[in-house]
Amino acid sequence: MEDRVRVSILMDIYGKLLTEKQRNVMDLYYNDDLSLSEISELTFTSRQAVYDIIKRCNKLLDGYEDKIALMDRIFKMRDAKKSILGELNKVKCADKDSKLILKNIKKSIIDNF
Amino acid sequence: MEDRVRVSILMDIYGKLLTEKQRNVMDLYYNDDLSLSEISELTFTSRQAVYDIIKRCNKLLDGYEDKIALMDRIFKMRDAKKSILGELNKVKCADKDSKLILKNIKKSIIDNF
Structure with missing residues (x-):
């Protein structure tokens, strides 16, 4: 950096x-x-x-x-967040409700971590 | 507290x-x-x-x-994490692969946030 x-x-x-x-x-x-x-x-x-x-x-x-070591923690969390969001995109949902829940989960991950 | x-x-x-x-x-x-x-x-x-x-x-x-304000951030993240894990349990997957991905995502959320 x-x-x-x-x-x-x-x-x-x-x-x-x-x-x-x-x-x-x-x-x-x-x-x-x-x-x-x-x-x-x-x-x-x-x-x-x-x-x-x-x-x-x-x-x-x-x-x-x-x-x-807060900067270090923030960077590690940022990497984990990116990877989790990528994996979430691969999940195929069985119904509409699940799709909506997953959408909200993604938003919550982006906002909170 | x-x-x-x-x-x-x-x-x-x-x-x-x-x-x-x-x-x-x-x-x-x-x-x-x-x-x-x-x-x-x-x-x-x-x-x-x-x-x-x-x-x-x-x-x-x-x-x-x-x-x-790191303690405050940690507490907020802990609340968000609990809520996200709860919501993830409600997601119904369309196939086995998606189930496995979701399982790994949960583990990653627990480990990283």
């Missing part, structure tokens, strides 16, 4: 554990694609401090994932 | 974000059901410090859940 994508996903999951300032810098760097100098100007912070914040946040996010 | 059960679940999810000492005290209190005095003796820590650690850890765990 591309580093930028990985960090974005980790920010979605663990971003709230960072401070507002940290979140802001990470957002400007990874989502708005600004340079260190641009972020430095925008946040009234030295370029070096911006660099340090990004480095520290990456370490924090990796640490959270090492300990909670 | 009983407070003790709630804390146990939060410890399973976020326990690794606590220090080893904090985890140890929480484990002795919530899982081994020891009193503050007993934990105090075992850990060479004052009774007041043990009390403070437990109070602080509860606050930390609640804070993590407020921010990451």
